[in-house]
Amino acid sequence: MPMALYALTVGAFGIGVTEFVIMGLLLQVSGDLGVSVPAAGMLITAYALGVFVGAPVLTLATRRLPRKSTLMMLMGIFTIGNLACALAPTYEALMGARLVTALAHGTFFGVGSVLAAQLVAPDKRASAIALMFSGLTLATLAGVPLGAWIGLAYGWRSTFAMVTVIGALALAALIFFVPKDRATADLAPLSEELAVLRRPQVLLALLTTVFGFGSVFAVISYIQPMLVELAGFSKAAVSPILLVFGGGLFIGNIAGGKLADRWPVAALLGTVAALAISLGLMTFAVHSQFWAVVFTGLLGVTAFATVAPLQIRVLEQAGGAGQGLASSLNIAAFNLGNALGAGLGGYVIEHGPGLEALPLTGAVITLAGLGVAAASLAVGRGAPTAASPPV
Incomplete structure (x- = not known):
């Protein structure tokens, strides 16, 4: 694989840490800033909404720029945003900094996927991809278990300082390894x-x-309180479980x-179905420490098995000139689902059955996605796929 792909992977690593690490810090952030756990969970929702808005807007705004320049600019925004998170004095300031950081996320993965x-x-x-x-x-x-451990040992601000350093390293990798390109003249x-x-x-x-994919965040956004309050783990045990x-x-x-790569349609339906099944079974596992760990790992397997099939499906259906925007829109769709899932999870905790019902809630959401996928394939059977540009 070309070195440029590994540079993109480093950037994705930095973005992944800042997106997911907050899940292991909810109790620390809520205690330090004096807000409830669902309110702290809104930091996840806000980030996802920032991605949802930023992905299509920045993709269109940077469409005439060289890809390397675009990726470097986005990683610069990401790094500055994380520094602001580390220095945020209030919940509102942290919320704003998370929104700024999120703006770079969708376009980075959209441009990077193409x-x-x-x-x-x-x-x-x-x-x-x-x-x-x-x-x-x-x-x-x-990164996330390390960040959670740093947050527990030295405070959550130290975690965001660590992510700032990762962002700077990712920017350096992009500078050195992504080949120079020109702005597209015949756009x-x-x-x-x-x-x-x-x-x-x-x-x-x-x-x-x-x-x-949104169903995943109805559960994983609140994995720390689930493991602590339902399975009986200590806060310190959450970081190793996040490794799983x-x-x-x-x-x-x-x-x-x-x-x-081999069976795109079967992979799409099969991975989404597997995600629904794993979430449904997790409902019966959350009070057992052993099975809670097993199904936390299984949730990871089934959740990210859907990513490439979903992204490829969008690229194939977009084709041609629409691939760049469609790719970014799919990242936005991932994060709209994340926002809705995290928000629905918080509602279930505060106004519904509580933490125990989160896996079943996620399973129902996933089944809705499976139904949409099946309907899409049924309607599109026999219709021509949009032409893809030459590679």
Whole structure:
């Protein structure tokens, strides 16, 4: 694989740490800033909404810039935003800093996904995208548990200081390894890119992403209080358990990419169905320490097994001039699902059955995504797939 792919992976690692590490810090942040756990959980929702807004807006705003310049600018925004998080004196300031940080997320993965797919042969596109997204899984495997441990030992602000350093290192990797390119002179008209929004199959694919992956955040956003209050673990035990979750993400991401390369349709339906099943079974496991750990790892496997199939589905249905925008919109769809899932999870905790019901809530959301995917495939059977640009 080209070194540029590994540079993208480093950037994805930094973004993954800042997105996911807050899940292991909810109790510390809520205690230090004097807010409830669901209110602290809104920091996850706000980040996801920032990605949802920033992804399409910045993708269109930077469409004429060289890809390398765009990626460097985005990583600079990310690094400054994390520094602001580390220095935030109040809950409101932290919320604002998280929003700024989130703006770079969607466009980075959108531009990066298209670049990754164009750096390799057509039959390796899903694996190349999976390699870039492995930065997220490695972040969860190593960065998030380390960040949670640092937050427990030295305070949550130290964790964001660590992420700031990671962002600076990622920026250096992009500078050195992503090849220089020129601004696109023969860019398709904006109307052609926006036309992707009028394609029913693209919209259905995006909706599948919202439901299919959003369910994960209804559970994982509150994994720390679930493990502490339901399974009876200590706060210190959460970091090692997050290693299990991160290992599951890594395995699922690689497996999903391999499956999507060979059987894209079967991989899409199979991985979303597996996610629904794992969430449903997790409902019966949350009070047992052993099974809580097992299903936390299984949730990681099934969650990230969906990423490459979902991303490939959107790219295939967009094709041509719409791929860049569609790719960023799919990242936005992931995060809209994340926001809705985290928000719904907080509502279930405060106004519903409580923490115990979160896995079942996630399973129901995933089944909705599976239904949308099945309907999309049924409607689109026999219809031509949008042409992809040459690699």
